[in-house]
Amino acid sequence: xxxxxxxxxxxxxxxxxxxxxxxxxxxxxxxxxxxxxxxxxxxxxxxxxxxxxxxxxxxxxxxxxxxxxxxxxxxxxxxxxxxxxxxxxxxxxxxxxxxxxxxxxxxxxxxxxxxxxxxxxxxxxxxxxxxxxxxxxxxxxxxxxxxxxxxxxxxxxxxxxxxxxxxxxxxxxxxxxxxxxxxxxxxxxxxxxxxxxxxxxxxxxxxxxxxxxxxxxxxxxxxxxxxxxxxxxxxxxxxxxxxxxxxxxxxxx
Numbered sequence: 089x090x091x092x093x094x095x096x097x098x099x100x101x102x103x104x105x106x107x108x109x110x111x112x113x114x115x116x117x118x119x120x121x122x123x124x125x126x127x128x129x130x131x132x133x134x135x136x137x138x139x140x141x142x143x144x145x146x147x148x149x150x151x152x153x154x155x156x157x158x159x160x161x162x163x164x165x166x167x168x169x170x171x172x173x174x175x176x177x178x179x180x181x182x183x184x185x186x187x188x189x190x191x192x193x194x195x196x197x198x199x200x201x202x203x204x205x206x207x208x209x210x211x212x213x214x215x216x217x218x219x220x221x222x223x224x225x226x227x228x229x230x231x232x233x234x235x236x237x238x239x240x241x242x243x244x245x246x247x248x249x250x251x252x253x254x255x256x257x258x259x260x261x262x263x264x265x266x267x268x269x270x271x272x273x274x275x276x277x278x279x280x281x282x283x284x285x286x287x288x289x290x291x292x293x294x295x296x297x298x299x300x301x302x303x304x305x306x307x308x309x310x311x312x313x314x315x316x317x318x319x320x321x322x323x324x325x326x327x328x329x330x331x332x333x334x335x336x337x338x339x340x341x
Contacts, residue, residue, distance in 0.1 A: 097122070097285060098252055099199025101129045102192055104222055106204075106214035107137040107174055108150035108166070109302045113313060114209055114256060116157060116295035118202065118287045118323045123158020130163040132192040134185060134218060139175035142304050143168070153301035156294065165192060179213060185221020186228060193225075193251065200252045205326060207258030209319065219255060226253055226330045254285055254325035263318060267292075270318040277324075285325040292320035 101122055103115055111119060111131055122129045131154055136143035147166050154164050171184050192198065203222045208215025229251065263270050271288055289295070296314050300306055314320050 097127070097200045097202075097254075098250075100196055101127065101200045101202060102132060102196060102198035103129060104132045104134070104189060104192070104201060104203040104218055106134055106212070106218050108133055108146040109137070109153070109299065109305050109310075110215075111150070111157065111159075112153050112295060112298035112302060113310070113317070114204075114319045115202065115323060116298055116320060117289040119154075119157040119159060120289065120294050121287045128163065129159050130192070130196045130198065131159055131165065132188065133164070133166045134169075134180070134188060134221075135172050135174045135214070136166050136168055137174045137305075139173075145304050146302070149302045149304060153298040156298040156301055163196065165195075174214065176214075180217035180221065182217070182220045182224045185218060186225040189222055189225040190229075198251070200254070201328075202254050202256065202325065205255035205258050209256060209258050209264075211258075222253065223328065223330075226251070226328060230330045253328040253330075255328050256319075257324045257326055259318065265316045266318055267316045268318075268321045271322050274318070274322045274324050285323075287323045289321050295320035 103111060103119065105111055105115070110133070119129055119131075131150075133150060137146040150166065151161050151164050155161065167188050169184060169188070171178075172180050172188075189201070193201070201222060204215045204219045206216060206219050208219065259270075263273070268291075275286060275288070292314050296311075299310060299314050
């Protein structure tokens with residue numbers, strides 16, 4: 089495994105996903121790299137993937153797969169919420185996602201969040217809902233901290249509570265299924281704005297082993313995905329920018 093980050097991820101890294109197996113299909117290069125560096129990573133999975141009644145099985149598979157990727161069992165959180173159901177015809181509410189992200193960040197002392205971008209890699213509605221929920225959490229947190237700093241008269245927040253967030257870049261279909269061939273292009277374009285980090289793997293072996301732990305999901309097309317998908321070999325992330333809180337009104341004269 090080789091990693092070439094153009095941005096050093098700080099502290100405990102929290103990976104926020106929608107379903108069990110997202111971590112193996114999309115984030116394997118990053119999680120494995122962090123594990124080999126000895127940097128703690130935690131995974132928040134916002135559903136158990138219970139669409140076919142396999143929720144309990146899929147939760148066990150997630151823990152096993154995370155172990156392959158270097159994430160401890162105690163650092164894996166799976167949410168069971170009636171409004172966050174796999175295969176739901178209704179979009180996941182951003183405020184519900186945001187609330188669970190908040191609890192996750194607090195519990196593990198997360199300093200860096202990694203999640204899907206607005207395209208969700210595959211365009212899956214649950215993936216894009218995760219992005220919206222994380223974005224709402226970041227905006228709410230920024231406003232809350234800004235308001236608190238004004239109330240305290242400091243005018244700024246403590247740098248010790250700074251939280252970074254990056255979104256996994258969605259590519260076009262040709263790059264998505266170019267496998268290892270995408271690595272040079274990703275590396276060449278991953279330095280400087282707007283991209284924030286780059287992680288690569290020399291093979292899909294670990295991603296395959298992690299995905300194989302999801303025995304109930306390891307059907308033929310997912311096997312092909314691991315072989316041909318760039319996400320088994322490389323992850324590129326873009327920084328999630330939070331709009332600054334509104335300026336306070338000018339003082340009355």
